[in-house]
Amino acid sequence: MEDYVVVLCSVSLLLLLCGGGKAFYSIWWKPKMLERRLKQQGIRGTPYTPLIGDMKEFVRQIKEAWSKPMSLNHQIVSRVDPFTLNTVQRYGKISMCWVGTTPRLIIMDTEIVKEVLSNKLGHFHKPPLNPQILILTKGLSTLQGEKWVKHRRIINPAFHLEKLKGMIPVFAVSCSKMIEQWKENPFLQGRCEIDIWPELQKLTADVISRAAFGSTYAEGRKVFELQRELLTLTVEAMQTLYIPGFRFIPTKKNQRRKKLHNEITSMLRNIVQNKINAMRAGESSVDDLLGLLLQSNGQTDLSENASSTRSNEMMTIEDVIEECKMFYLAGQETTSSLLTWTMIVLAMHPDWQEKAREEVLRVCGEKEPNFEAIGRLKIVNMILNEVLRLYPPAIASYQHAYKETKVGDIVVPAGVDLNLPTLLIHHDPELWGDDAVEFKPERFSEGVSKASKDQQQAFFPFGWGPRICIGQSMAMIEAKVALAMILQQFSFELSPSYTHAPYTLTILQPQHGAQVILHQL
Known part of the structure; x- marks a missing residue:
């Protein structure tokens, strides 16, 4: 019996030592080792706080910044x-901070940013995702490696410019519907105040529903309404401390998230x-994103019983379902953000609003814009690019080094996160000049490549390299159609009730809404 007790104590002590050793390695040894390697290269940053890193200070600064509005300018x-x-x-354009126990490199050198996003060696991927995000979608933007390559290859044809060209009438239908609702507002009588943020969210949800599902868009729209609720609950969960396994505890909100996920998937x-x-029966045309995706995927073989060779x-x-979820998350939110900030900015700069309207009326007259007309809207295109520069929907891109690799003169050890801060790069005077925080669409008059100072190509609103946003052309075409149709019917100014307070949850958005006064033309 005594021998048994001795063995039991010895095993327990060994397990305790092993666990303590692993904890010491993860919490202290590895972070300090990575910190030392970065510091040896002259990279400075915040001191390491075990376990929590910079989270406490990050939250404090965010809460303080978001607690009050800002002046009506673009220094956001x-x-x-x-x-x-x-x-x-404090530490320089290549500096270091901490996300828990993981060091994160902030990189504002545009050549290194492009090198990271080009990822020629394949050593960079998205950081490990919080499992709470994956309940929203396991689509293209969350995938890595061969599976990402396969999905991208299959999805690409659906977003080919020729295919998008045929969707412009679909975009126009949704825009016409919204504009008619605005005109029927009993308070309009020549002018009325509207919060365009929820209005444009509804518009882009309707657009992506019609574009993705064609004649069954009403069913798709119902799915997206449920997904919006799921998104809200997911963002709320991610704003609290992540505890592994907590999402499986049957709390009221966890049960609601699970129910929404199951209902959306079904x-x-x-x-x-x-x-x-x-x-298969020849009863449906291939003119929506889902149809194009299934066609590209070889829909006649798409079944649970497909051969293993073909299935590879x-x-x-299940993959198609996840990509349908991604259509909404990537397409609807990004375009609604772009359109909202464009209308806010044009309300702040009525001279450019009038220039855009004159161009739309000259090119389109009173007709709905078509593909040819959209290509001739140069001023509108310049305005949208400048808004994307000042108010990019995604304010940063995040990567993780899974293998040690060299970018520029920096050796990035495996296990380090990278923050490529799009918003800061887009507002950098060294890249854009002393007028970097001013709204000057003319900087894009000769195209994107010549817009920034010394032609450094510092414009990344949709990312860069092989993982550049697959829907960027669709977002820009949709935004041009919507903006042109709104300019044909209304002029607009900021309401006295508007509070300039940009902030970011999943995307950059107005914290207190976007109230404008519409004047029917």
Whole structure:
């Protein structure tokens, strides 16, 4: 019995030592080792605080910045991303901070940014995702490696410019519907106040529903309404301390998230399967994103019983469902953000609003814009690019070094995160000149490549390299159609009730809404 007790104590002590050793390595030894390697290269940054890193200070600065509005100008960086700005100002444009136990490199050198995003060696991927995000979608933007390559290859044809050209009438239908609702406002009588943020969210949700699901867009729209609720609950969960396994505890909100996820997946499964059956029977045209995706995927073989060889070359039904979720998350939110900030900025700069309207009326008259007309809207294109520069929907891109690699003169050890701060790069006077925080669309008059100072190509609103946003052309075409149709019917100014308070949750958005006064023309 005594021998048994001795063995038990010895094993317990060994396990305790092993656990303590692993904890010591993860919490102290590895972070300090990575910190030392970065410091040896002259990279400075915030001191390491075990376990929590800079989270406490990050939250404090964000709360302070978001607690009050700002002046009516475009110097938004200090309000939207104060922690990154303060770190760069204190330690340099290549500096270091901490996300828990992981060091994060902030890189504002545009050549290194492009090198990282080009990822020629394949050593950089997205940072490990919080499992709470994956309940929203496991689509293209969350994938890595061969699976990402396969999905990108299959999805690409659906976003080809010729295919998008045929969707312009679909965009116009949704815009016409919104404009008619605005005109029917009983308070209009020549002018009325509207919060355009929720209005433009509804517009882009309707657009992506019609574009993705064609004749079944009403069913798709219902899915997206549920997904919006799921997004809200997910963002809320991510703003609290992540505790592994907590999402499985049957709290009221966890149960609601699970129910929404199951309902969304079930509805999309029915839509996808019905589309497959209709296409096989020749009863459905291939003119929406889902149809194009299934066609590119080889829809006649898309079934649960597809051969293993063929299945390796195509997406499963589950994959298609996840990509349908991604259509909404990537397409709807990005375009609504761009359109909202464009209308706010044009309300702040009525001279450019009038220039854009004159161009639209000269090119389109009173007709809905078509593909040819959109290509001739040079001023509108310049305005949208300048808004994307000042108010990019995604304020940063994040990568993780899974293998040690060299970018520029920096050796990035495996295990280090990278923050490529799009917003800070877009507002950098060294790249854009002393007028970097001013709204000057003319800087894009000769195209994107010549817009920044010394032609450094410092414009990354949709990313860069092989993982550049697949829907960027669709977002720009949709924004041009919507903006042109609004300018044909209304002039607009900021309401006295508007509070300039840009902030970011999943995307850059107005914290207190976007109230404008519409004047019907």
